[in-house]
Amino acid sequence: MTLLLSTATEDQLWNREQLARVVRDPRWRIGICQQPGVVLGCSQRAVHDRLHSEGKRNEIEVVLRESGGGAVLVGPWMLSLSLALPRDHAWSVQGSLHSYRQLGRLFAETLRAGGVGAHALCPEKMNDAQIALRDRGLPPLAWACFGDLSPWEVVNAEGRKLVGLAQRRRSTGTLLVAGLLVERPPWSMLCALLDHPDRLADILRQRTTDCARELRNTPTPLSVWVQMLHAALTDALTRNPCVASTEA
Amino acid sequence: MTPVTLTDEAWEDVDPGVEALVDKWLVQEGDAVEVGQPLANAVLLKTNFEITAPATGTIAKILVQTGETFARGTPIATLLA
Numbered sequence: 001m002t003l004l005l006s007t008a009t010e011d012q013l014w015n016r017e018q019l020a021r022v023v024r025d026p027r028w029r030i031g032i033c034q035q036p037g038v039v040l041g042c043s044q045r046a047v048h049d050r051l052h053s054e055g056k057r058n059e060i061e062v063v064l065r066e067s068g069g070g071a072v073l074v075g076p077w078m079l080s081l082s083l084a085l086p087r088d089h090a091w092s093v094q095g096s097l098h099s100y101r102q103l104g105r106l107f108a109e110t111l112r113a114g115g116v117g118a119h120a121l122c123p124e125k126m127n128d129a130q131i132a133l134r135d136r137g138l139p140p141l142a143w144a145c146f147g148d149l150s151p152w153e154v155v156n157a158e159g160r161k162l163v164g165l166a167q168r169r170r171s172t173g174t175l176l177v178a179g180l181l182v183e184r185p186p187w188s189m190l191c192a193l194l195d196h197p198d199r200l201a202d203i204l205r206q207r208t209t210d211c212a213r214e215l216r217n218t219p220t221p222l223s224v225w226v227q228m229l230h231a232a233l234t235d236a237l238t239r240n241p242c243v244a245s246t247e248a
Numbered sequence: 249m250t251p252v253t254l255t256d257e258a259w260e261d262v263d264p265g266v267e268a269l270v271d272k273w274l275v276q277e278g279d280a281v282e283v284g285q286p287l288a289n290a291v292l293l294k295t296n297f298e299i300t301a302p303a304t305g306t307i308a309k310i311l312v313q314t315g316e317t318f319a320r321g322t323p324i325a326t327l328l329a
Contacts (some may be wrong), residue, residue, distance in 0.1 A: 097293065192295075
């Protein structure tokens with residue numbers, strides 16, 4: 001499978017198209033945005049409208065996604081996954097936390113297979129993880145996806161976030177989206193675009209990590225991560241039954 | 249009156265005390281709706297859920313406005329079936 005080069009707008013269009021009709025089989029897309037862009041959570045509509053009225057979209061692509069959570073700075077530093085599932089798929093038929101659990105674990109296992117120490121954060125350990133970060137002077141920044149933690153997102157041993165997750169559920173199917181940091185994003189760019197002080201960029205830097213950092217700057221080629229994720233998804237989603245009651 | 253709620257499935261395994269947010273209303277008070285029709289979008293733990301009409305009827309009252317939060321079991325609207 002080759003690396004898909006995309007834009008933030010194209011990604012959101014693909015996502016919308018998947019749930020516009022009934023999803024019959026699992027479908028996914030893994031890619032990277034060559035140009036920087038900001039993808040805002042559905043509840044950040046006011047920020048989206050403000051950025052458009054200020055003409056910021058002339059500087060950078062600014063789009064609104066249909067799932068929740070904070071802003072994501074997409075670009076060559078982040079691998080994006082969109083995964084559409086039938087409503088009766090084993091990953092989708094239970095609550096949304098179950099879907100997050102399956103995808104978070106798949107990412108963590110894939111990362112560990114690639115030499116990155118990572119685990120999916122179970123809900124029972126969420127509070128401890130947040131407290132540990134806060135004790136280091138790193139409060140959550142809910143306006144940014146990577147500034148906060150949610151259940152089953154993927155972190156390293158220090159609780160620094162590597163993979164962010166979000167989801168959209170409709171009667172036609174479930175759409176899971178994930179972003180894996182392969183290199184360190186320019187967090188100052190995100191703060192500047194959203195009118196947050198630059199000191200918050202340092203908090204974002206310290207609350208997150210990336211594959212290159214975890215592999216001590218000998219990064220795995222993007223195409224290898226894509227192949228590994230594709231293989232893991234193929235194994236987990238198409239080899240397993242497409243009906244409920246199967247605990248993957 | 250029939251209450252319009254976010255399904256129990258959406259709240260599965262969610263800690264008590266966590267609230268959902270009404271992201272967008274797709275209908276207004278007085279609108280006629282069909283059973284299963286999407287009425288609103290709500291966000292819970294980064295998941296955007298479609299809230300659908302539990303019966304065919306008319307939207308009587310919107311109880312939770314866009315941008316407001318609500319707890320498990322709280323009706324966000326009432327429907328006159």
